[in-house]
Amino acid sequence: MIKSRLCDLLGIKYPIMQAGMGPFSNNNLCVAAANAGALGLLSTSGLFNKNDQPWIYNSFCDTGEANRDDDMATVLESVLKRTHRLVKDKGGVFGPNVMVSAELKEYSKIMIETAIKAREENPEMKDTLKVMYTSAGDPMGWEEMIKGAGFTWVHIVPSVRAAMRAKKAGVDVIVASGHEGGFHTHWEPLHSMVLFPAVVDAVSDEKTLVIGGGGIGDGKTLTAALALGCDGVLMGTRFLATQESDFPPLWKQSVVDATDRGTLIARGYVGPARWLRNARSEEHAVNTLKKSPGVYLGTPDSYMTMEDTSLIDFENESIKAVYAGDKEKALMAGGEIAQRINDMPTVEDLIQKIVKETEETLVNLPKKFLG
Numbered sequence: 470m471i472k473s474r475l476c477d478l479l480g481i482k483y484p485i486m487q488a489g490m491g492p493f494s495n496n497n498l499c500v501a502a503a504n505a506g507a508l509g510l511l512s513t514s515g516l517f518n519k520n521d522q523p524w525i526y527n528s529f530c531d532t533g534e535a536n537r538d539d540d541m542a543t544v545l546e547s548v549l550k551r552t553h554r555l556v557k558d559k560g561g562v563f564g565p566n567v568m569v570s571a572e573l574k575e576y577s578k579i580m581i582e583t584a585i586k587a588r589e590e591n592p593e594m595k596d597t598l599k600v601m602y603t604s605a606g607d608p609m610g611w612e613e614m615i616k617g618a619g620f621t622w623v624h625i626v627p628s629v630r631a632a633m634r635a636k637k638a639g640v641d642v643i644v645a646s647g648h649e650g651g652f653h654t655h656w657e658p659l660h661s662m663v664l665f666p667a668v669v670d671a672v673s674d675e676k677t678l679v680i681g682g683g684g685i686g687d688g689k690t691l692t693a694a695l696a697l698g699c700d701g702v703l704m705g706t707r708f709l710a711t712q713e714s715d716f717p718p719l720w721k722q723s724v725v726d727a728t729d730r731g732t733l734i735a736r737g738y739v740g741p742a743r744w745l746r747n748a749r750s751e752e753h754a755v756n757t758l759k760k761s762p763g764v765y766l767g768t769p770d771s772y773m774t775m776e777d778t779s780l781i782d783f784e785n786e787s788i789k790a791v792y793a794g795d796k797e798k799a800l801m802a803g804g805e806i807a808q809r810i811n812d813m814p815t816v817e818d819l820i821q822k823i824v825k826e827t828e829e830t831l832v833n834l835p836k837k838f839l840g
């Protein structure tokens with residue numbers, strides 16, 4: 470059976486993390502992944518969308534059996550407690566993915582405090598809600614709060630420089646996220662093949678683990694990540710197209726239907742993002758080039774200060790269309806691995822297939838290449 474330091478550290482069966490894919494709900498996907506032996510991650514950024522994108526917020530509350538009228542902390546608390554209730558009997562392990570970008574700091578704090586409080590009020594949750602996963606910002610300054618409360622701290626980075634900062638900040642598990650990955654991505658393209666070993670060489674040691682994300686979806690790619698020095702993998706797009714995934718049916722099917730050269734980069738809410746290729750995303754890419762070329766050149770512009778909001782309006786309208794099942798207008802994020810995804814299995818079947826294929830690949834490689 471494949472196993473790594475990640476399994477020992479978190480008490481999970483397989484060295485696989487299911488990505489938190491905000492702002493969309495993956496409340497039920499997280500339960501399924503945790504119960505199947507992977508680390509389940511909850512996205513939380515849908516909590517910000519109550520007023521401007523209620524279809525996202527409502528889906529987050531409904532799939533997590535939370536009350537739409539409650540405040541942010543109460544909704545999150547309900548979702549955390551529900552997840553605990555649904556994974557505890559199978560020994561599932563999970564955590565929330567909390568964005569820590571500077572402008573969201575106040576909310577990040579509320580979310581982390583909510584998770585700490587949930588564990589304090591119900592110490593049994595310390596066996597399931599073990600991880601605090603942070604993303605989209607500077608990890609410096611959060612150590613005392615996160616590790617002081619006893620969480621294993623995971624943080625995602627796009628570069629060696631950011632990985633070194635994460636290590637300095639006290640992060641336990643650093644996820645290196647390659648440019649192949651779905652949705653928000655780097656300003657400067659750096660792909661998994663180069664990034665994973667570079668981050669491993671820079672920060673991996675007896676205390677710091679490195680996980681590879683971006684382009685992983687089967688046993689071959691998991692094996693490759695292990696060969697590049699990673700202690701496990703993070704998968705988003707592959708998990709999106711599963712039976713239990715909370716994503717709208719049109720989105721899930723579009724991942725399955727994606728073919729060769731099936732994604733492109735255009736503007737996302739907060740920078741460059743990888744979208745599944747269709748007429749709508751191609752139109753978005755053309756508009757991005759005209760109205761926000763910095764997305765391709767590495768010069769940020771803030772959606773909060775942009776005078777012309779048509780790009781953002783287009784994005785919002787197109788994501789609303791996904792929820793309405795409107796294929797013509799739908800804009801859907803997804804990673805390059807979509808072109809190699811051709812089915813929509815249950816999470817349990819998917820993980821078992823990946824594990825079996827990884828084991829076979831690991832056994833067969835020496836036979837094939839070592840005389």
Ligand SMILES: Cc1cc2nc3c(=O)[nH]c(=O)nc-3n(C[C@H](O)[C@H](O)[C@H](O)COP(=O)(O)O)c2cc1C
Nearest residue numbers: 488490491604650651652683684704705706802804
């Ligand atoms: C639809 C979608 C939404 C995502 N949203 C987030 C997010 O809110 N926060 C985050 O840290 N990563 C987000 N990601 C990136 C994933 O966490 C992960 O890094 C990525 O999916 C890995 O690459 P893969 O898609 O090739 O598996 C998202 C990915 C997808 C596909």
